[in-house]
Amino acid sequence: MRYRFYFCLSLFLLIYISVWPDGVSAQISPKNKEELISDYRYELEQYRDKQRVFELDKAEYAKLRTLVSRDKAVFSTKALLTARATTLKSYVLVLDHILNNTQGVDTKELERVNAFMVSTIEILDKHLSELEPVQDQFVINQVAAKFEQSIETVLAAEYYPLMLISIGRIQSTADQVYIARIDLERNYIQAVPDTESKKALLLRGLVDLDSQISKTNEYINLAWQQYYDTKVKMTSRDRYQNVVTQLQSAYSSISNTLNLMSQIEQQI
Amino acid sequence: MSMPITDQSSFNQFQENLQSPPLDPNKKPSRFTKKHKIAVGVGGLLFMLLILLAAIAPKPAPVPEPEIPVVVVPPIVSTNTSEFSKRLIELQAQLVAADPAEVEVLPPPVALEISL
Numbered sequence: 526m527r528y529r530f531y532f533c534l535s536l537f538l539l540i541y542i543s544v545w546p547d548g549v550s551a552q553i554s555p556k557n558k559e560e561l562i563s564d565y566r567y568e569l570e571q572y573r574d575k576q577r578v579f580e581l582d583k584a585e586y587a588k589l590r591t592l593v594s595r596d597k598a599v600f601s602t603k604a605l606l607t608a609r610a611t612t613l614k615s616y617v618l619v620l621d622h623i624l625n626n627t628q629g630v631d632t633k634e635l636e637r638v639n640a641f642m643v644s645t646i647e648i649l650d651k652h653l654s655e656l657e658p659v660q661d662q663f664v665i666n667q668v669a670a671k672f673e674q675s676i677e678t679v680l681a682a683e684y685y686p687l688m689l690i691s692i693g694r695i696q697s698t699a700d701q702v703y704i705a706r707i708d709l710e711r712n713y714i715q716a717v718p719d720t721e722s723k724k725a726l727l728l729r730g731l732v733d734l735d736s737q738i739s740k741t742n743e744y745i746n747l748a749w750q751q752y753y754d755t756k757v758k759m760t761s762r763d764r765y766q767n768v769v770t771q772l773q774s775a776y777s778s779i780s781n782t783l784n785l786m787s788q789i790e791q792q793i
Numbered sequence: 794m795s796m797p798i799t800d801q802s803s804f805n806q807f808q809e810n811l812q813s814p815p816l817d818p819n820k821k822p823s824r825f826t827k828k829h830k831i832a833v834g835v836g837g838l839l840f841m842l843l844i845l846l847a848a849i850a851p852k853p854a855p856v857p858e859p860e861i862p863v864v865v866v867p868p869i870v871s872t873n874t875s876e877f878s879k880r881l882i883e884l885q886a887q888l889v890a891a892d893p894a895e896v897e898v899l900p901p902p903v904a905l906e907i908s909l
Contacts (some may be wrong), residue, residue: 561896569901576904583909602909616901623897666908676905683900694891702884705877713877762900770870772893779888787881 561622565615572608579605586719599662607656613679614649617642620686627690629697638685645682648675678759684761688752688768692745695775699741702782706734709786713793723792730789737782744775 556564579601586598621642624630652672659665710731717724734777748771757768 544834547862565898565901569903572901572903579907583794586909602907606907609907612901612903614824616898619898643819662909669906669908673906679905680900686899687896691891691893691896695893698884701887705884769893774893776888780885783881783885784881787878790877790881 529733556622558619558622558626561615561619565612565619568608568615572605572612575601575605575608596663599660599665600664602658602661602669606665606672607653610649610653610656610672613683614646617645617649617682620683620690624686624690627693627697628665629700630689630693631717634689638682638689641678641685645679648672648678663690680761684765688765691769691772692748692752694746695748695772695779699738699745699775699779702741702779702786703738705786706731706738707781709789713790727789730785730792734782734785734789737778737785739790741775741778741782744771744778748775 568577579598582594582598582601586594607756621639624635624638652668655668655671656665659668714727714731717727748768751767751771754764754767
């Protein structure tokens with residue numbers, strides 16, 4: 526009896542060890558960015574189709590007020606709400622993929638925003654399961670109204686990842702531009718003999734370069750301030766717009782830095 | 794009166810037979826002795842231990858590649874800046890990709906309030 530037990534235990538361990546790594550890797554999303562974007566665009570197109578049908582059926586029901594037209598309108602409302610939830614879900618999945626593959630994203634904020642996305646997916650799944658059995662006009666309006674209470678969470682799951690992606694990309698580029706500026710000085714400008722008047726000119730160019738880099742950092746800090754600003758109550762969408770405005774300035778400043786760096790490099 | 798004389802050895806045999814369990818006349822004697830059974834048990838334990846060790850044993854470290862001798866290159870002087878130009882072009886491309894106004898996918902323009 527005891528030997529059988531050992532044999533079974535050994536067999537179980539063997540099978541578990543060989544299967545376990547696949548089990549973990551299977552949890553990772555198998556789709557790449559392009560596939561996720563393609564899924565999202567498809568769902569958005571479906572939503573648009575359903576919206577056109579919904580508008581027509583709703584108008585028909587408002588005009589005729591018959592039982593048949595009401596059932597038709599309930600059916601198309603349900604289809605539209607389902608398509609909206611599916612579209613929003615596919616969009617959050619795209620953002621999740623892009624955000625978690627963007628360099629320079631603040632780790633602490635990444636965790637917080639990931640939590641927004643997870644709770645939004647849960648809200649959308651729950652909404653979809655509530656919609657499934659609905660056949661009645663009153664109930665469908667109730668389910669739709671219930672979802673509207675979670676709109677701000679859904680918007681946060683859309684706009685906070687976008688803010689982090691935008692800040693992360695600009696920050697990452699700014700960091701690399703700064704490294705290039707150090708290399709320019711160390712490997713090129715310092716190599717120019719002190720006796721040449723050209724060197725003084727190049728060093729003056731570096732001062733202008735530093736001024737641009739400093740401006741870039743300032744704009745990125747302002748973008749973070751807008752991101753964190755909780756004093757002014759605003760929607761996630763408005764907050765995103767404010768962050769983008771600051772990042773546009775940082776973008777221009779980095780562009781100026783690169784142009785200046787190119788001019789300096791040509792003078793060497 | 795003298796006591797009856799008894800055979801002591803046959804009496805001991807009788808006692809042993811009384812203490813041992815009744816023998817099944819149909820049961821065939823086992824081919825495996827106690828030593829065999831112990832050997833199989835120890836073998837099984839060793840096999841299990843081997844599997845456990847294989848599971849928890851750290852992966853062998855990759856064989857270090859032969860070290861490439863470090864060649865000290867003097868800093869690039871004056872006009873030889875083509876590498877840096879390429880780097881600037883790459884950074885420019887990276888900046889264009891990071892344009893905050895040009896995100897790959899903006900939030901879907903869906904109606905957030907729908908009712909019949």
